[in-house]
Amino acid sequence: MFSLFLEQLLNSLQSGLMLFLMASGLTLVFGVMGLINLAHGSLYMVGAFACAAVAAWTGSFWLGLVASLMAAALAGVLVEMLIIRRLYNRDHLDQVLATFALILVFSEGTRWLFGSFPLFLSVPDILTGTVVLPGALEYPIFRLAIIIAGLLVAVGLFLLIGKTRLGVRIRAGEADRGMIAALGVNIDRLYTVVFALGAALAGLAGAFVGTTQSVQVGMGEPVLILAFVVIVIGGIGSIKGALVGSLLVGFTDTMGRFLLPHAFATFLDPSSATAIGSALASMLIYIVMALVLFLRPSGLFGTEA
Amino acid sequence: MPDAILSLSNITKQFGSLLASDDVTLDLRPGEIHALIGPNGAGKSTLIKQIAGEIQSDSGNIHFDGQLINEFDAVARSRMGLARTFQVSSLMPEFSVLQNVMLARQSVSGKVFRFFRPVLGDKSLVEPAMAQLERVGLADRAQMRAADISHGERRQLEMAVALALEPKAFLLDEPMAGMGPEGSKRLTGFLDGLRAQAPILLVEHDMDAVFALADRISVLVYGRIIATGTVDEIRGNEDVKRAYLGEEA
Amino acid sequence: MTMNRETLINSILAIALVAVPLIAMGMDEPFIITLATKVAIFAMAGVGLNLVLGFGGLVSFGHAAFFGIGGYAAGILASHALNYEPIMESPFLIEGTTQMIVIWIVALVVSALVALAIGAITLRTSGVYFIMITLAFAQMIYYFAISWPAYGGEDGLSIYVRNGFPGLNTLDPISFFALCAVMLGIVMLFSAVLIRSRFGLALQGARQNAQRMTAVGIAPFRIRLVAFVISAMITALAGALYADLNRFVSPTMLSWHMSGEIMIFVILGGVGRLFGPLAGAALYIILEHLLGGVWEFWQLPLGVLLLIVVLFARGGSVGVLAGERKHA
Numbered sequence: 001m002f003s004l005f006l007e008q009l010l011n012s013l014q015s016g017l018m019l020f021l022m023a024s025g026l027t028l029v030f031g032v033m034g035l036i037n038l039a040h041g042s043l044y045m046v047g048a049f050a051c052a053a054v055a056a057w058t059g060s061f062w063l064g065l066v067a068s069l070m071a072a073a074l075a076g077v078l079v080e081m082l083i084i085r086r087l088y089n090r091d092h093l094d095q096v097l098a099t100f101a102l103i104l105v106f107s108e109g110t111r112w113l114f115g116s117f118p119l120f121l122s123v124p125d126i127l128t129g130t131v132v133l134p135g136a137l138e139y140p141i142f143r144l145a146i147i148i149a150g151l152l153v154a155v156g157l158f159l160l161i162g163k164t165r166l167g168v169r170i171r172a173g174e175a176d177r178g179m180i181a182a183l184g185v186n187i188d189r190l191y192t193v194v195f196a197l198g199a200a201l202a203g204l205a206g207a208f209v210g211t212t213q214s215v216q217v218g219m220g221e222p223v224l225i226l227a228f229v230v231i232v233i234g235g236i237g238s239i240k241g242a243l244v245g246s247l248l249v250g251f252t253d254t255m256g257r258f259l260l261p262h263a264f265a266t267f268l269d270p271s272s273a274t275a276i277g278s279a280l281a282s283m284l285i286y287i288v289m290a291l292v293l294f295l296r297p298s299g300l301f302g303t304e305a
Numbered sequence: 306m307p308d309a310i311l312s313l314s315n316i317t318k319q320f321g322s323l324l325a326s327d328d329v330t331l332d333l334r335p336g337e338i339h340a341l342i343g344p345n346g347a348g349k350s351t352l353i354k355q356i357a358g359e360i361q362s363d364s365g366n367i368h369f370d371g372q373l374i375n376e377f378d379a380v381a382r383s384r385m386g387l388a389r390t391f392q393v394s395s396l397m398p399e400f401s402v403l404q405n406v407m408l409a410r411q412s413v414s415g416k417v418f419r420f421f422r423p424v425l426g427d428k429s430l431v432e433p434a435m436a437q438l439e440r441v442g443l444a445d446r447a448q449m450r451a452a453d454i455s456h457g458e459r460r461q462l463e464m465a466v467a468l469a470l471e472p473k474a475f476l477l478d479e480p481m482a483g484m485g486p487e488g489s490k491r492l493t494g495f496l497d498g499l500r501a502q503a504p505i506l507l508v509e510h511d512m513d514a515v516f517a518l519a520d521r522i523s524v525l526v527y528g529r530i531i532a533t534g535t536v537d538e539i540r541g542n543e544d545v546k547r548a549y550l551g552e553e554a
Numbered sequence: 555m556t557m558n559r560e561t562l563i564n565s566i567l568a569i570a571l572v573a574v575p576l577i578a579m580g581m582d583e584p585f586i587i588t589l590a591t592k593v594a595i596f597a598m599a600g601v602g603l604n605l606v607l608g609f610g611g612l613v614s615f616g617h618a619a620f621f622g623i624g625g626y627a628a629g630i631l632a633s634h635a636l637n638y639e640p641i642m643e644s645p646f647l648i649e650g651t652t653q654m655i656v657i658w659i660v661a662l663v664v665s666a667l668v669a670l671a672i673g674a675i676t677l678r679t680s681g682v683y684f685i686m687i688t689l690a691f692a693q694m695i696y697y698f699a700i701s702w703p704a705y706g707g708e709d710g711l712s713i714y715v716r717n718g719f720p721g722l723n724t725l726d727p728i729s730f731f732a733l734c735a736v737m738l739g740i741v742m743l744f745s746a747v748l749i750r751s752r753f754g755l756a757l758q759g760a761r762q763n764a765q766r767m768t769a770v771g772i773a774p775f776r777i778r779l780v781a782f783v784i785s786a787m788i789t790a791l792a793g794a795l796y797a798d799l800n801r802f803v804s805p806t807m808l809s810w811h812m813s814g815e816i817m818i819f820v821i822l823g824g825v826g827r828l829f830g831p832l833a834g835a836a837l838y839i840i841l842e843h844l845l846g847g848v849w850e851f852w853q854l855p856l857g858v859l860l861l862i863v864v865l866f867a868r869g870g871s872v873g874v875l876a877g878e879r880k881h882a
Contacts, residue, residue: 030682036682036686083865087865092685093825094864096615096685096817097818097821097860097864098865100814100817100818101856101857101858101860101861101864102861103814103857104853104854104856104857105857105858108851108853108854108857109851109854111851225689225690225693228686228689228690229686232686232687232690236682236683275701275702275703278701279697279701279702282697282700282701283694283697286693286694287694289687289690290675290691293678293679293687294675297679299683359768379768380772383768383770384771388769389769391769395763395765397758397759397763398762398763400758400762404755407755408759408767408770408772411752411755411756411772412770412771412772416752417752417753417772417777418752418753419751419752420752421747421751422751422752424750424751424754424755425750427752430752466766466770470770470771
């Protein structure tokens with residue numbers, strides 16, 4: 001039982017960290033530019049497809065990984081300069097619609113290029129296989145690698161925001177957009193950089209998760225919605241909130257799906273327990289979100305009034 | 306001494322290390338114009354917001370029309386008869402001038418959740434609204450979009466909306482803001498006659514208007530009321546002169 | 555003259571909606587009648603959303619939840635009736651039904667209750683939070699529908715025989731179209747009356763300046779909640795009709811893509827314009843039919859068109875054709 005528990009715990013951690021990669025980019029873009037971006041899930045998808053395509057073409061997962069970062073960042077830069085830039089001063093409705101339109105363009109464009117069947121990314125040889133953990137749990141090395149990579153990225157992001165000049169500009173931009181322009185910071189470039197950074201993070205997450213699951217059109221959307229829930233829980237504009245929210249959502253979702261059917265099985269028949277348990281598990285995150293909002297309408301670490 | 310319609314006792318509000326309102330006590334009596342003046346940053350807007358119900362005081366009491374209103378939110382206080390105008394005109398830009406005032410009448414009438422009668426044809430709203438527009442001199446602008454009228458006209462509309470609420474007291478936040486000398490003179494004359502309808506707590510920087518209109522003046526400096534008195538008393542007050550050193554007094 | 559131009563466009567749209575299926579009937583093209591019915595139903599869903607989105611200024615990205623509730627009301631009630639299985643036996647008997655009117659009432663009541671619950675929570679937030687939370691709640695209902703096995707889960711639920719309406723052969727395409735068109739007309743009339751009423755004035759006021767609303771003594775929250783509930787009910791009614799049109803209901807009706815599509819109808823036609831949803835739905839269906847027949851990936855140019863509309867043609871098609879409005 002312990003090994004099963006540990007496995008689910010590690011899966012939760014992985015899920016939470018991947019979600020953090022998505023949510024951090026999303027919350028940065030919202031915090032610095034005041035823009036809600038529905039196409040973030042598409043950037044996740046672009047990263048996954050780039051990785052799969054390049055990995056298949058060159059035979060190297062690592063090249064694929066580099067490709068995913070570059071492709072997602074490039075897509076981010078293009079989209080920002082062509083379209084997103086015109087939306088900063090628009091109201092949220094326009095931003096929602098325009099980025100929703102972008103989803104259509106990205107999804108159908110990808111389907112056109114790659115077809116509707118999922119692609120598969122294979123785990124690089126170095127990272128295949130399992131490692132034995134306490135409780136005689138055999139856990140895939142690749143998943144551990146993702147967890148470590150996710151943690152490294154999280155640390156890196158905190159360092160970037162907290163200790164670098166770019167980070168200072170980002171934090172200043174979140175606090176007072178007009179002021180940093182008046183202080184001579186090149187706003188256009190800052191915004192493009194922030195957007196590209198978010199895109200790269202999303203693309204990276206897409207590549208990682210695409211390897212453990214599959215790469216297909218529309219893979220980014222469920223993740224995007226979870227990222228929204230994370231940001232709502234954590235508070236818009238807060239990276240710390242994104243981390244806390246991601247871990248909370250990751251754990252709630254994974255452990256919920258694991259524990260709830262078991263819990264119901266203690267007093268219900270197996271088929272009802274599975275049915276009710278899974279149904280409740282899939283709704284659990286949203287219930288948690290509703291609760292957090294009820295108590296703290298701006299999220300746990302929200303800066304927005 | 307007639308009972309004050311609005312009274313603040315020991316109002317305190319702190320934002321972190323900033324003491325925005327420091328044990329403020331003042332009252333507004335029927336028939337009077339009570340001006341609230343003070344240098345920039347004195348805490349006038351914070352005080353207005355606390356009176357209007359937009360922010361909660363940390364301590365102290367606010368009484369209005371004989372009731373303790375600490376727990377009442379801004380909507381409730383407005384319904385009780387406290388009408389406030391904003392320093393920066395706060396109107397519905399897409400509505401016509403008339404529609405802006407009609408909305409206020411609608412609130413006063415208490416009948417907001419009516420779904421079937423067309424509002425623009427409703428004489429019980431249109432006529433009183435037009436009457437208020439005539440009072441402020443905007444009747445010929447009635448059908449224009451609020452976004453399309455001039456700045457001065459928008460201040461007049463702001464006033465008309467407050468009038469339409471038929472309040473028991475007015476809370477006017479720098480009504481002269483951005484007005485030229487002609488407009489200020491007209492508004493001063495208008496406010497002079499208004500005090501008979503309901504007392505006015507007037508926040509203003511325009512000292513000519515303040516000295517012309519005020520029955521009493523309270524001076525707010527760094528969140529504290531340093532003096533309250535008649536125009537002459539305040540004019541002669543040493544503390545006030547010191548507080549305004551370098552500013553017109 | 556601008557008001558008259560809009561009225562002219564509205565009249566053209568209304569006439570076209572009625573004329574096209576009649577012509578199609580004459581030419582024995584039942585498929586076109588089905589398309590026209592789809593337009594009417596989508597327009598109705600859009601009218602519902604437009605109430606909160608266009609007039610209320612609330613970007614609800616979860617209206618598919620109500621569309622789907624209406625659809626499932628039709629599906630669940632019909633399936634229980636056709637299987638002769640009551641929905642509940644104790645503490646009191648609730649049986650299924652294949653009567654549309656009853657189904658509509660159920661759809662309206664259930665959606666109103668759900669909207670009241672969701673609205674009470676979401677309307678306390680604003681801006682981006684509101685968008686994300688309405689989306690999240692709709693997703694919650696979507697995932698619930700997928701995982702609840704009793705009504706088909708992911709595969710959906712079929713309605714073998716289209717539900718009945720007194721005096722009509724609902725299986726006849728033109729009769730069903732007429733029913734949907736009449737319902738659309740009623741809903742649009744109701745929407746128009748609502749917007750011109752005191753409530754409508756307050757709703758549009760709350761959209762433009764919530765601070766001023768508070769200052770005149772009207773609580774924006776209450777106004778918005780009532781609008782949200784009414785809009786949900788209208789969209790749910792459309793959902794029930796949609797389920798009957800397709801004789802099928804599935805979680806897709808609850809998906810956020812559906813929420814996005816309903817938004818597209820409203821935007822393409824013109825936010826806050828009475829006939830906007832009809833114009834938008836018609837445009838969408840025509841594009842889907844014409845472009846979709848030619849190119850499988852027709853949603854790509856749709857996306858581009860939508861981008862152009864959002865970036866450059868803010869008033870939607872009705873706005874572009876009719877010009878600026880005088881005042882609200």
